[in-house]
Amino acid sequence: MAKALKIDSRDNCAVVLDDVRQGDRVEVRTEAGIVSLNAGSAIAFGHKIALAALAADQPIIKYGAEIGRASAAIPAGAWIHLHNVTCRRGREGRG
Secondary structure (H helix, E strand, C coil): CEEEECCCCCCCEEEECCCECCCCEEEEEECCEEEEEECCCCECCCCEEECCCECCCCEEEECCEEEEEECCCECCCCEECCCCEECCCCCCCCC
């Protein structure tokens, strides 16, 4: 079983510590205990996995801070990356 690291108690994503194939079980230690997820797709080492279903425009929280927003609904166990995250940080005032 693959492992993932939840960095901060406020995070709604975790970082996978192995390359994960679609359908693999991923285990994450949380403040509430061990959470086990099915990977919705292949996820490379060091990339993010959703710990719970996220609605479109919901903040993505990593390190206890917002790092972006879901550009579409993201199911639990899904890969979180550029294809489903938007970030305006640093782009304020640009059309």
